[in-house]
Amino acid sequence: xxxxxxxxxxxxxxxxxxxxxxxxxxxxxxxxxxxxxxxxxxxxxxxxxxxxxxxxxxxxxxxxxxxxxxxxxxxxxxxxxxxxxxxxxxxxxxxxxxxxxxxxxxxxxxxxxxxxxxxxxxxx
Ligand code: 5GP
Numbered sequence: 001x002x003x004x005x006x007x008x009x010x011x012x013x014x015x016x017x018x019x020x021x022x023x024x025x026x027x028x029x030x031x032x033x034x035x036x037x038x039x040x041x042x043x044x045x046x047x048x049x050x051x052x053x054x055x056x057x058x059x060x061x062x063x064x065x066x067x068x069x070x071x072x073x074x075x076x077x078x079x080x081x082x083x084x085x086x087x088x089x090x091x092x093x094x095x096x097x098x099x100x101x102x103x104x105x106x107x108x109x110x111x112x113x114x115x116x117x118x119x120x121x122x123x124x
Contacts, residue, residue, distance in 0.1 A: 002048040008101035012046055022077060026063070027070040029106075038109025039078055039085070043071050049102040051091045071104050080108040 003009075011018045011030065018030035021041060032040040045067050049055040055064070075085055085108030090097040 002050050002054070003100065004048065006099055006101045008042075008044050008099050008103060009048070012044070022070070022074045024070065026066045029070070029074045032105065037107040037112060039080060039107065041074060041078065041106045043067070043074055043104045043106060045102055050100050051095075051097060051102055052089045053091050055102050067104075071106065075106055075108070078106070078108065080106070083108070086112045 007016070010016045012028060018028075020028060020030045022029035022043075026046055027043060028046060029041050029043045032042050045055070045059075045063065047059075047063065049059065055067075059067075071087060075081055075087075078085075085106055088105040088107065089103065090105075
């Protein structure tokens with residue numbers, strides 16, 4: 001169940017400010033207020049979806065294509081494609097999701113740590 005009192009819904013309604021870096025009819029991207037990497041941008045759909053679970057179940061094919069293309073476009077606009085970057089979408093309590101409006105984190109600008117700290121050099 002989507003609740004329109006979440007912080008990203010307020011950003012979309014311009015009730016609170018953000019630092020936008022990309023916008024089209026369907027998508028907004030803006031800097032994370034508490035960055036965990038030199039580049040930390042959030043990409044959100046303008047439509048009301050709680051999470052990747054909600055989106056993947058209910059969004060149209062066109063909405064999915066539009067959002068995925070925007071994530072890549074934002075990363076290229078930020079110049080991240082050469083060195084690489086990480087895309088994360090946290091889902092629900094176990095995923096660590098804090099804001100219940102679908103968002104993708106784009107993290108870059110340095111080597112992003114392993115998902116399994118200490119295991120960086122162990123893959124063949
Ligand atoms: P989650 O934990 O839900 O995946 O990520 C939520 C993200 O939203 C966090 O990284 C947090 O720093 C960011 N955030 C929370 N409130 C605001 C805000 O008011 N403005 C911006 N730009 N980012 C926010």
